[in-house]
Amino acid sequence: MAFPYYYIFLFLLLPSTSESKLTLDYYNKTCPGLSQIITQVVTEKQITTPTTAAAALRLFFHDCMVGGCDASILISSNSFTGETERDADINLSLPGDGLDVVTRIKTAVELECPGIVSCADILAVAARDLVTMVGGPYYNVRLGRKDSLTSKASEVEGHIATPNMSMTQIISMFESRSLSIQDLVALSGAHTIGFSHCDQFANRIFNFSNKSQYDPSLYPKFAQELQKLCANYTKDPTIAAFNDVMTPGKFDNMYYINLQRGLGLLASDQALLSDPRTKNYVDLYAANQTAFFNDFARSMEKVSVYQIKTGRKGEVRHKCDTFNTLNTN
Numbered sequence: 001m002a003f004p005y006y007y008i009f010l011f012l013l014l015p016s017t018s019e020s021k022l023t024l025d026y027y028n029k030t031c032p033g034l035s036q037i038i039t040q041v042v043t044e045k046q047i048t049t050p051t052t053a054a055a056a057l058r059l060f061f062h063d064c065m066v067g068g069c070d071a072s073i074l075i076s077s078n079s080f081t082g083e084t085e086r087d088a089d090i091n092l093s094l095p096g097d098g099l100d101v102v103t104r105i106k107t108a109v110e111l112e113c114p115g116i117v118s119c120a121d122i123l124a125v126a127a128r129d130l131v132t133m134v135g136g137p138y139y140n141v142r143l144g145r146k147d148s149l150t151s152k153a154s155e156v157e158g159h160i161a162t163p164n165m166s167m168t169q170i171i172s173m174f175e176s177r178s179l180s181i182q183d184l185v186a187l188s189g190a191h192t193i194g195f196s197h198c199d200q201f202a203n204r205i206f207n208f209s210n211k212s213q214y215d216p217s218l219y220p221k222f223a224q225e226l227q228k229l230c231a232n233y234t235k236d237p238t239i240a241a242f243n244d245v246m247t248p249g250k251f252d253n254m255y256y257i258n259l260q261r262g263l264g265l266l267a268s269d270q271a272l273l274s275d276p277r278t279k280n281y282v283d284l285y286a287a288n289q290t291a292f293f294n295d296f297a298r299s300m301e302k303v304s305v306y307q308i309k310t311g312r313k314g315e316v317r318h319k320c321d322t323f324n325t326l327n328t329n
Ligand code: HEM
Pocket: 053, 054, 055, 057, 058, 061, 093, 094, 095, 161, 162, 163, 170, 184, 187, 188, 190, 191, 193, 194, 195, 196, 197, 198, 200, 243, 266, 268
């Protein structure tokens, strides 16, 4: 029996999404030592510099939110590139440890398999390995992303959420990236590790309203400790607080339990509990770490394949902070 022709047309019409080009074994033949190299460099770096995991995770997320996960955030600016994503205000606080771990991995990988592995893939795997290393879930990272040919500071604005945004704004920013409300709450659990600088939550603890110095949704003792910690923040903008005051270095579901107790640091964190659209997920993840880990893993996989560049839409950079060819667009 012969298949009718329209079967063939249907097959040809199937959408070929870029994510379908990514595979788990993309570098198995061309760079068989890759995952071992990444694990080794990441482990060494995280042990000597425990801030690395949070730094790399945030770097990865920001990279993906602006034009897909394409290492555009790693490009340093010069007179040819103009202001790159790294220069955008929002990036001023992106810590160097995330960049550093990628650079170290790239150097080691180039020695073994030069010109093969993209910086975008390195960042994606490094972030996953680090999350797992500090106690979080393991999830699959499919590979084959290409590195971007552009990086513009002006493209960051409007793609990265800030703590002073309303939940409606944050939800629509995530939805414009095909990320649901559940993805938003699960991914926000990344704030179970890392730091925020005082200027990111100062309005919650100083001069909050005529009635109260601090945001009344904060647990009073916590608010007072933050006031002390940040007393000098305008003079010393490097002062920062743990995002998860209870278990700051451990990837767990404490972030959600904190929210229920008024221990959320950023206004956007605490808003996840007060907004009826997000509250049920907060309560679910606070009660069930397995549910959080499963959903975080699934959402990270979703983030990591959105709008990625494959084939000739990008390149494999030789150096992660520089385009391969002089590039002025
Ligand atoms: C929902 C909206 C979000 C807002 C408004 C937000 C905002 C922020 C802010 C203001 C900081 C502190 C930056 C600083 O002072 O240096 C921060 C830190 C961090 N964010 Fe988010 N974030 C959001 C979602 C996410 C997501 C989805 C992830 C990852 C999946 C993430 C990962 C991190 C990490 C790991 C840190 C700590 C960085 C470090 O310690 O170096 N954030 N976030």
